[in-house]
Amino acid sequence: MSKQTELELLADLEKISHQDRYHCKTTYDVFCHAEDEYASNIAIAEHVTATRDEAAKKLTFSELVKKINQTANLFTSLGVQRTDVVSILLPNLTETHLSLWASQAVAIANPINYLLQVDHIVEILNEVKAKVLVTVSLSDATDLGKKVHEIIDRVPSIQHLLLLDSSHTENINKQLSITDFNSAISTQFSERLTQSSRPAQDDIAMYFHTGGTTGRPKIAKLSHGNISFVVQVYAGFNAYHGQSAVLNALPLFHVFGVIAASLSMFIVGRTVVIMTPEGFRNPNTVKNWWYFVNKYQVCWFPTVPTIMSVLLQQPDEEIDLSCFEHAGSGSAPLPLELKTSFAQKFNCSVTNGYGMTESSCLIARVIPGFDVDGVSVGNGIPYTRVIAAKLIDNKISRVCRANETGIILVKGPNVFQGYLNESDNATAWVDGEWFNTGDLGVINELGHIQLTGRAKDLIIRGGHNIDPQVIEDALLAHSNVVQAVAIGQPDVHSGEIPVAYVVLKDKQQTTTTELIEHCQAHISERAAIPKRIEILDSIPVTAVGKIFKPALRNKATEFSVTSLFKSHDISAQVNSEFDPEKGQLVHIRLSNSQDQKRAAALLVAFPVLVNYINS
Incomplete structure (x- = not known):
């Protein structure tokens, strides 16, 4: 008899209602x-x-x-x-x-x-x-x-x-x-x-x-x-x-x-x-x-991924770890290289889950006994429904095809009872019943969910959610700032750190140091103070004039990787792009091919996909 698929297993499980199954x-x-x-x-x-x-x-x-x-x-x-x-x-x-x-x-x-x-x-x-x-x-x-x-x-x-x-x-x-x-x-x-x-x-x-x-x-x-x-x-x-x-x-x-x-x-x-x-x-x-x-x-x-990276760097000891078989990662995207390196070093399986506060911690999980590709977060948990959809005016225009990128929506007994302040609920729900996670992803024929980015522009620093508007509002309160955009810059320690790009009325009047000091005085939450501010001549926009954040994320990713390499005397050409199906990609052409092993070690916890290009 052939082995059940995950979807068949979940369907069998759901023949008994969750109210009867869980006492x-x-x-x-x-x-x-x-x-x-x-x-x-x-x-x-x-x-x-x-x-x-x-x-x-x-x-x-x-x-x-x-x-x-x-x-x-x-x-x-x-x-x-x-x-x-x-x-x-x-x-x-x-x-x-x-x-x-x-x-x-x-x-x-x-x-x-x-x-x-x-x-x-x-x-x-x-x-x-x-x-x-x-x-x-x-x-x-x-x-x-x-x-x-x-x-x-x-x-x-x-x-x-x-x-x-x-x-x-x-x-x-x-x-x-x-x-x-x-x-x-x-x-x-x-x-x-x-x-x-x-x-x-x-x-x-x-x-x-x-x-x-x-x-x-x-x-x-x-x-x-x-x-x-x-x-x-x-x-x-x-x-x-x-x-x-x-x-x-x-x-x-x-x-x-x-x-x-x-x-x-x-x-x-x-x-x-x-x-x-x-x-x-x-x-x-x-x-x-x-x-x-x-x-x-x-x-x-x-x-969480940042801790996995730290544990990888601990000195080896003569400790019997034969009892240890599994690690469950959550709270932030898990880089594939980190997942692979951790599994190999500690001879264990590493699974990546998906959830948020609004889902009472859990939306998806890899089902025991089944394999998933890459850093897929597995299937939606039993008794829940997870879809990728295209939205127009906060309504579902259509459900995405298999492997087509859309906004991840969820409903089920895990989904919370809304926000305490009613005004926060206005855009949280789609068609009255689906919770909008704000995440972008694809779902394949087996129901495996792969997250590729965020529709909501939250910056997630070490598991702490930061609204970029807080940073942008603070910067726009500065008399010399015309435009301000805050994004998350990939970081090996925190997953992301907040950075900002600004356009000034007069470049000669204000420095980035002054702008950071301004943020320190006007942003109450320390985690939201940008680690870096860059002054630009103009902010990239789409054909219809909307700010194009992917271009800035590419710019921030390239800066982060290049800075990391420079601090370790590695010379490389770094280019970043956002792929809707795979997420953030970094293409690296090393000046010295023998540096690839060192480069890979530095980027093991970097929350992007890395592609090395041969010279």
């Missing part, structure tokens, strides 16, 4: 199930330093669920109700998990990137009208502590402050309750919540900031049904990993770290190893990564 309807159900099935398994192993001799702080599933219940009861004791918001401003800690899952059980969780500048954090907190803030401390000796002082003064909705360290509570002028988090939960009941106080499938579980840097944040509403559905699908994809522990150094304010790398592991009784509060930003995490892979006998871990 956990809320994130609280996930933990009740985990406790019933895996009470004595270790749920969390927390490493604060990731030194090799560090003993982890561990919680079994029974202990974790009891603490989640206690934390939920604490929130309730503070007057928190189902539609109230608990904002979480924490690094990766056990308490972060307690806050995330307990707040969803009785209210709405709102994890926030604590590394954002305080103005941006304040904007998010005011947008969601946070009632409770959970954070580390009020110590002026830390950047986060200083931010919290300012937050208290500028966010009137906050009534309760929960601190992991409550030893710096003097000089607080505002009338609000301040509670020591761990002391307070220890006094609460640990029994499961009553049925009447538990969340329902349609209740909103999380408010996720989508990462944009506009003046008013864009907040995605994810329901319990959205998240629990994705968790069970993802756990099914990973069932062949068995009970292997997983190292998680992804941030717990991002859907990849929260949903794919945590909750999808908890539901099947697997140990989530917290790799330091700072995650991959802690140098010990990367330096000792393979030691911990061996220590916990990890067979699979989730990662």
Whole structure:
């Protein structure tokens, strides 16, 4: 009998509705199930330093669920109700998990990137009208502590402050309750919540900031049904990993770290190893990564392309990695050369997935047991529909043929409940039911999705979404700037970095250094400040006079590759072009053909396709 295709397998799976197949309807159900099935398994192993001799702080599933219940009861004791918001401003800690899952059980969780500048954090907190803030401390000796002082003064909705360290509570002028988090939960009941106080499938579980840097944040509403559905699908994809522990150094304010790398592991009784509060930003995490892979006998871990590149460059050690078989990449495009090099060096398979906050983390995944070409992200997950389409006035004019480029649209139980601010929903939906991902791609006869670019002009810097209009508006506020265009320049470390091209009234009056200083003064989010600004005589336009960004992306790509080569004494002619079916291409003609091996090593994590031309 011939092997089923992916599409046939998915069709068979969908003969049973997702409501009948997946029995956990809320994130609280996930933990009740985990406790019933895996009470004595270790749920969390927390490493604060990731030194090799560090003993982890561990919680079994029974202990974790009891603490989640206690934390939920604490929130309730503070007057928190189902539609109230608990904002979480924490690094990766056990308490972060307690806050995330307990707040969803009785209210709405709102994890926030604590590394954002305080103005941006304040904007998010005011947008969601946070009632409770959970954070580390009020110590002026830390950047986060200083931010919290300012937050208290500028966010009137906050009534309760929960601190992991409550030893710096003097000089607080505002009338609000301040509670020591761990002391307070220890006094609460640990029994499961009553049925009447538990969340329902349609209740909103999380408010996720989508990462944009506009003046008013864009907040995605994810329901319990959205998240629990994705968790069970993802756990099914990973069932062949068995009970292997997983190292998680992804941030717990991002859907990849929260949903794919945590909750999808908890539901099947697997140990989530917290790799330091700072995650991959802690140098010990990367330096000792393979030691911990061996220590916990990890067979699979989730990662991002920039970290794969860093792990490739770690010195070789005599560590038995025979347990390690699979790496799952997400959050950013995966360069083919990086995928191939990583798979070869560590003798593992590397799969590339696709998702976003608005899809509760997941849209597509390579189905276990099947192969895909290049860096395809595989098929749309079960019970979802993914199409490439041509749009006119935000309506589908036609669905694309196989291998024809179009805008990727998706609908299904994974798709979120819209944005918190209704004005953000106007262009998010196509024909009333399809979510517009803003990504360009092709879908072949097997349903394999290949992303080729973005229709929305977001710049994705290390997984952080940057709206180019923020940069452009800031530059246009300068009295000598006539035109300004911001784009993402390919970068080996961050995937993309923001750069800008400007036309000036008078070239003699303003320098690029002055323009960058202007941006620093007028852009509140540090990640959005352009790394480079180039002054042009004119901005390239199409035949009908619209700005032609692909020409600028080609220019930025050529600059990035040439600069990288120059810093390593490699001479080459570099030309870039955008191919609608393949994405960004770079053609390289080396002056010395013997430099190709060095050039390839430098570009292994470069997020474009590379073509070497023989002289």
